[in-house]
Amino acid sequence: MILPRSFYGEDTVMVAKNLLGCYLVHLQGDMTTSGRIVETEAYLRQDPAAHSFHGRTTGNSVLFGPAGHTCLFFVYGMHWCMNVVTGRGDGGEAVLIRALEPIEGITVMQKRRGINDLRLLCSGPGRLTQALAITGEYNGLPLDSGPLQIWSPDSLPGSSDPPGLQEIVQTIRVGISRAKELPYRFYLKGNPYVSRGIKRMRRLS
DNA sequence: ATCAGGATTGGCT
DNA sequence: GCCAATCCTGATT
Numbered sequence: 001m002i003l004p005r006s007f008y009g010e011d012t013v014m015v016a017k018n019l020l021g022c023y024l025v026h027l028q029g030d031m032t033t034s035g036r037i038v039e040t041e042a043y044l045r046q047d048p049a050a051h052s053f054h055g056r057t058t059g060n061s062v063l064f065g066p067a068g069h070t071c072l073f074f075v076y077g078m079h080w081c082m083n084v085v086t087g088r089g090d091g092g093e094a095v096l097i098r099a100l101e102p103i104e105g106i107t108v109m110q111k112r113r114g115i116n117d118l119r120l121l122c123s124g125p126g127r128l129t130q131a132l133a134i135t136g137e138y139n140g141l142p143l144d145s146g147p148l149q150i151w152s153p154d155s156l157p158g159s160s161d162p163p164g165l166q167e168i169v170q171t172i173r174v175g176i177s178r179a180k181e182l183p184y185r186f187y188l189k190g191n192p193y194v195s196r197g198i199k200r201m202r203r204l205s
Numbered sequence: 206a207t208c209a210g211g212a213t214t215g216g217c218t
Numbered sequence: 219g220c221c222a223a224t225c226c227t228g229a230t231t
Contacts, residue, residue: 049223050223054218058216078213081223125223125224174223177222195224
């Protein structure tokens with residue numbers, strides 16, 4: 001089933017973990033692309049690495065709106081990254097979707113990415129938005145209706161691995177310069193579709 | 206296997 | 219101006 005908005009209005013770290021195994025789906029007319037979420041990061045309030053840290057601006061206003069909506073950021077002049085607004089407080093918290101296991105529309109995604117290797121299709125926050133064709137036009141959309149949806153793992157085809165039985169690894173986040181030490185990255189242990197930052201991190205530890 | 210460098214744009218310490 | 223929650227390529231070990 002589609003995750004209800006109440007799913008997102010809980011503790012952000014808990015939501016980041018609970019999102020693992022769920023399905024991000026993009027419906028465009030008769031074309032559907034989707035993937036299973038295998039890696040996330042939590043960004044909290046009072047978190048120097050969060051885009052909401054310096055308060056509300058025109059660019060981050062949806063972070064301060066209701067939970068269960070998308071918040072898209074354009075980074076490095078080239079890539080879109082997708083957040084989900086989360087938390088029970090006054091806003092400013094989000095979960096970054098960092099990697100998907102490709103499920104539906106693989107041929108389309110391969111064409112969009114100009115690449116065939118399934119492991120490189122959606123294994124990174126910039127990669128998965130390109131594969132699912134998610135851009136800034138999707139900023140601020142509710143995830144329980146409309147073209148972008150997140151489904152719980154129990155009801156979709158392809159969910160042969162019960163996520164509840166999979167071990168979740170918790171580590172530090174990737175690609176940030178502040179609050180590097182906070183352990184708010186989560187991924188499914190042993191999953192081949194997590195992003196490359198994992199290997200980078202392992203080496204450093 | 207690892208690393209360095211470049212691409213490229215919008216928001217704002 | 220400066221920096222950014224990235225990705226890809228090509229060189230080197």
